[in-house]
Amino acid sequence: MNVEFSAWLFAVSLGASALGGALGMASGIFIVPVLITFGGVDIHGAVAAGIVSVIACSCGSAAPFLRASLTNIRVAIVLEMATTLGALTGVFLAGVVPVPFLFFLFAIVLLLSAWQMMAPRREPANALQNGGATDWATALRLHSSYPDGILGRDVAYRVHRIPLGLALMYGAGLISALLGIGSGVLKIPAMDTALRLPIKVSSATSNFMIGVTAAASGVAYFALGEIDPSVAGPVALGSVVGALFGARFLMAMSGEKLRLGFVVVLVALAGQMLLSAFGIHWGGHAA
Amino acid sequence: MTAGLARHPELERLIAKLLDRGTWIASGIIALGLALELAGWPGMRIVIGGIAIFILLPVLRVMIMLIMFIRERDTRFSVVAALVLMIIALGAALGVHMAGNMPG
Numbered sequence: 374m375n376v377e378f379s380a381w382l383f384a385v386s387l388g389a390s391a392l393g394g395a396l397g398m399a400s401g402i403f404i405v406p407v408l409i410t411f412g413g414v415d416i417h418g419a420v421a422a423g424i425v426s427v428i429a430c431s432c433g434s435a436a437p438f439l440r441a442s443l444t445n446i447r448v449a450i451v452l453e454m455a456t457t458l459g460a461l462t463g464v465f466l467a468g469v470v471p472v473p474f475l476f477f478l479f480a481i482v483l484l485l486s487a488w489q490m491m492a493p494r495r496e497p498a499n500a501l502q503n504g505g506a507t508d509w510a511t512a513l514r515l516h517s518s519y520p521d522g523i524l525g526r527d528v529a530y531r532v533h534r535i536p537l538g539l540a541l542m543y544g545a546g547l548i549s550a551l552l553g554i555g556s557g558v559l560k561i562p563a564m565d566t567a568l569r570l571p572i573k574v575s576s577a578t579s580n581f582m583i584g585v586t587a588a589a590s591g592v593a594y595f596a597l598g599e600i601d602p603s604v605a606g607p608v609a610l611g612s613v614v615g616a617l618f619g620a621r622f623l624m625a626m627s628g629e630k631l632r633l634g635f636v637v638v639l640v641a642l643a644g645q646m647l648l649s650a651f652g653i654h655w656g657g658h659a660a
Numbered sequence: 661m662t663a664g665l666a667r668h669p670e671l672e673r674l675i676a677k678l679l680d681r682g683t684w685i686a687s688g689i690i691a692l693g694l695a696l697e698l699a700g701w702p703g704m705r706i707v708i709g710g711i712a713i714f715i716l717l718p719v720l721r722v723m724i725m726l727i728m729f730i731r732e733r734d735t736r737f738s739v740v741a742a743l744v745l746m747i748i749a750l751g752a753a754l755g756v757h758m759a760g761n762m763p764g
Contacts, residue, residue, distance in 0.1 A: 584718035596755030
């Protein structure tokens with residue numbers, strides 16, 4: 374094990390996790406392409422390390438949301454049936470899908486994330502109207518309320534369109550396992566458009582879910598021996614430190630500048646992934 | 661109307677504690693292993709142990725939810741939690757199976 378490489382892995386993960394946390398994204402989407410492009414880690418090793426970092430971020434930042442009653446654990450466990458099943462599919466596909474296709478898919482996910490970041494989320498028109506005739510959410514007792522700090526009272530909300538949510542979450546789990554990321558790209562539309570959860574509840578709940586989703590592929594990658602401790606160890610540590618302390622320092626920064634900076638980084642990483650998809654390597658490493 | 665239908669305050673606090681403590685323990689073990697390794701001692705196995713704890717934390721969380729749902733006699737959600745655990749177990753089995761099929 375090389376001291377500089379470990380320190381570099383730690384620092385990169387800390388930065389990715391701190392910055393990602395400030396914008397409500399998991400760190401994997403930055404860590405995986407950086408490990409591949411600048412760290413010379415092969416894509417399967419980078420994906421496995423990304424999965425470990427996603428779990429570390431999720432576990433490390435879940436407690437405050439739970440204590441604030443923002444996490445809807447009933448919605449989480451229902452959706453986790455779909456995300457874990459998707460993760461299983463992803464693990465299976467990871468062994469079959471050609472590597473250039475993985476790079477290509479990664480580029481698309483990065484570009485979609487950049488696009489999502491440019492269009493800020495609006496609070497879904499939740500209201501209290503009843504759902505359809507076969508209302509799964511009511512049958513499963515998923516509706517709830519959360520304490521709103523600004524209003525100083527509990528805000529009740531209803532959960533909508535569970536079947537559509539489940540379908541999107543299956544996709545999110547698949548992408549997560551295949552690319553080693555938290556897969557916010559599919560979770561945000563699932564939470565906002567399908568379930569119509571309030572943003573605070575949606576962020577807390579999806580952060581809670583990505584841990585279990587990543588654990589489903591994590592156990593498989595662990596059994597496969599794809600998790601290299603000399604890479605995943607420093608990455609996990611950096612992710613936890615970044616998730617715990619990083620976001621606080623970033624509160625002071627302008628949200629708009631941060632957002633724009635991120636879009637630039639995401640697009641640059643997407644370009645790099647596209648080049649890798651076509652077998653062009655430059656900048657740092659020729660693996 | 662403050663009592664939300666889907667709230668489980670006790671369970672939420674318990675899970676928060678588990679994930680919080682678990683994160684510290686797993687991170688501590690990984691840090692110890694890395695420190696040993698950097699000092700020239702064999703520490704990688706310890707790092708692997710810490711990573712394994714991280715991966716098992718969310719699984720443990722689902723197990724706790726399953727136990728709680730069973731205690732609350734919530735059959736539907738007991739089945740849901742059990743299904744999630746089964747899928748994760750399948751993931752482990754898939755990993756072992758694929759490892760067996762790999763060349764070398």
